[in-house]
Amino acid sequence: xxxxxxxxxxxxxxxxKLQLARLRDTVVRVYERVPFYRELLRRVGCEPGDIKSLDxxxxxxxxxxxxxxxxxxxxxxxxxLEDVIRVHASSGTTGKPCVVGYTRRxxxxxxxxxxxxxxxxxxxxxxxxxxxxxxxxxTGGLGIHYGAEKIGATVVPASGGHTKRQLMLMxxxxxxxxxxxxxxxxxxxxxxxxMGIDLKALKLKSGIFGAEPWSENMRGEIxxxxxxxxxxxxxxxxxxxxxxxxxxxxxxxxHVFEDHFLPEIIDPATGQTLPYGxxxxxVFTTLTKEAFPLLRYRTRDISxxxxxxxxxxxxxxxxxxxxxxxxxxxxxxxxxxxxxxxxSVLLGLGYTEPHYLLVVDRQARRLDELEVWVELSEGMFTDxxxxxxxxxxxxxxxxDSVLGIRARVKLVEPRTIPRSExxxxxVVDRREL
Amino acid sequence: xxxxxxxxxxVFLENKSGRLAQVSDVxxxxxxxxxxxxxxxxxxxxxLRLIVNDPERAYGLLKEAGFTANLTDVLxxxxxDRPGGLARAxxxxxxxxxxxxxxxxxxxxxxxxxxxxxxxxxMDEAAAILQARGIRLVPGEEVYRL
Numbered sequence: 001x002x003x004x005x006x007x008x009x010x011x012x013x014x015x016x017k018l019q020l021a022r023l024r025d026t027v028v029r030v031y032e033r034v035p036f037y038r039e040l041l042r043r044v045g046c047e048p049g050d051i052k053s054l055d056x057x058x059x060x061x062x063x064x065x066x067x068x069x070x071x072x073x074x075x076x077x078x079x080x081l082e083d084v085i086r087v088h089a090s091s092g093t094t095g096k097p098c099v100v101g102y103t104r105r106x107x108x109x110x111x112x113x114x115x116x117x118x119x120x121x122x123x124x125x126x127x128x129x130x131x132x133x134x135x136x137x138x139t140g141g142l143g144i145h146y147g148a149e150k151i152g153a154t155v156v157p158a159s160g161g162h163t164k165r166q167l168m169l170m171x172x173x174x175x176x177x178x179x180x181x182x183x184x185x186x187x188x189x190x191x192x193x194x195m196g197i198d199l200k201a202l203k204l205k206s207g208i209f210g211a212e213p214w215s216e217n218m219r220g221e222i223x224x225x226x227x228x229x230x231x232x233x234x235x236x237x238x239x240x241x242x243x244x245x246x247x248x249x250x251x252x253x254x255h256v257f258e259d260h261f262l263p264e265i266i267d268p269a270t271g272q273t274l275p276y277g278x279x280x281x282x283v284f285t286t287l288t289k290e291a292f293p294l295l296r297y298r299t300r301d302i303s304x305x306x307x308x309x310x311x312x313x314x315x316x317x318x319x320x321x322x323x324x325x326x327x328x329x330x331x332x333x334x335x336x337x338x339x340x341x342x343x344s345v346l347l348g349l350g351y352t353e354p355h356y357l358l359v360v361d362r363q364a365r366r367l368d369e370l371e372v373w374v375e376l377s378e379g380m381f382t383d384x385x386x387x388x389x390x391x392x393x394x395x396x397x398x399x400d401s402v403l404g405i406r407a408r409v410k411l412v413e414p415r416t417i418p419r420s421e422x423x424x425x426x427v428v429d430r431r432e433l
Numbered sequence: 434x435x436x437x438x439x440x441x442x443x444v445f446l447e448n449k450s451g452r453l454a455q456v457s458d459v460x461x462x463x464x465x466x467x468x469x470x471x472x473x474x475x476x477x478x479x480x481l482r483l484i485v486n487d488p489e490r491a492y493g494l495l496k497e498a499g500f501t502a503n504l505t506d507v508l509x510x511x512x513x514d515r516p517g518g519l520a521r522a523x524x525x526x527x528x529x530x531x532x533x534x535x536x537x538x539x540x541x542x543x544x545x546x547x548x549x550x551x552x553x554x555x556m557d558e559a560a561a562i563l564q565a566r567g568i569r570l571v572p573g574e575e576v577y578r579l
Contacts, residue, residue, distance in 0.1 A: 376445050376501050383443040383505045383552070384534055385473045385480060410477050413447050415499050 003119035022287035101291040114147020117246035125152035132180035134160040139241030182209040189225040211334040253318030339426035362431040370407040438506040440488035445501040471537035
């Protein structure tokens, strides 16, 4: 099924013409309106007029997450704030989040692309879409919501959490499509089993899962428990939110919505563009965004692009499932977590040179569990059990308020956290995706 | 009054096998004798508290071996070794509103009395109250020599 057959099946030649026109327009706009980009383009000796073909994309400089942080909160906006009708934010590498803005037209484009994505996952106006992505600064909830409304489906804005209520709504409303993180769908399945609910009797036909990496194994597990067909959706708030790429019914890679986003794969070490089929870092240039256009944004997600024609008829290139990250970012229950954020929280609490380890697991209840091990230094040590328990709780509270994620803090003895070549290992990911 | 205080070593231990043995190895190899000990634990960690013959030396040895340790002051209280002996010491402290954080007994006996380690709030005040009731506090020097 297509939401926008013309846009989605546009012949390559025509698509590339459109991409070039939109790219040139974007470069002109950022050059004129965003001082950061004007400076950056001048530094690499590139004028907007130099972009004569899509290959000239390589002449453009990269944008990184650090650039976003340095221009916090609105420094990269290409329109005055009065034209911005919404902002979203994702976690930055340290305390401050990355803020993104949308004009009215951006919100409409996003809704349209999400309608495209949901339609690829089988959604029609007759469907009841239970949206269990979090509503708020996170783009997941509202992104899906607007696309579902655009289609004319019945949206149940359940947001994340409250699992028993989710299951009740699902049964009572006869939800036909579930949207949430893949790990949350498994968590819900566990809970349903404990409650004695027969999931196979539900009306769900599709699940649109994203916001965290998952695997074919997980897809198999999800489909074995739920009556639905599971689809992978990709997006990131910097580029727009969910709806940058989506699996079609063939489920062999995710179609990147190339009329709005120009994807590249680069070698993360050299910045060289890699040919189709090779694995590297995924980079996006936005083609239609007004408030927050980005040139060659380095996602740090690892993927590959495949241009082969797809049986579904879409002409847009497909990207492989995300297989990892080029940095040490973790995605825990849909929330981005960087070890450096943990470090800044510990430093903020007055612990100099904190040694810590993030242990992520998904065994017990199917939901990601984050444990933060902190080496107890002499200055932090008090002789009373209560004092140490309070210390653990204080760190946990601070992590919750800064990162918005619940972690179990565990104090450990000095030098129990492995160090290699003087540099501490910060993350142990025990999740089996 | 401070001379009535006894130095106790507290060691942070994760709850994993062999850690206690390592502490005793380190102290034993360094010629330190343990006079009394107790462990307070949670599911994750424990605090080992020790009275030894040479607290400063024990502290140095443990630090060198990579343990998180510190020295805390406690009172060593000599109690009559008969029913009601402990209550005689606890009652006046309760009346004065002094909380006891923890206490534990020595294995060895001093004379015919029981020797108990008290970690209390307002230590000097607690010591004065106990002494006023005729309860003997054993000074550090004597405890280390036991």
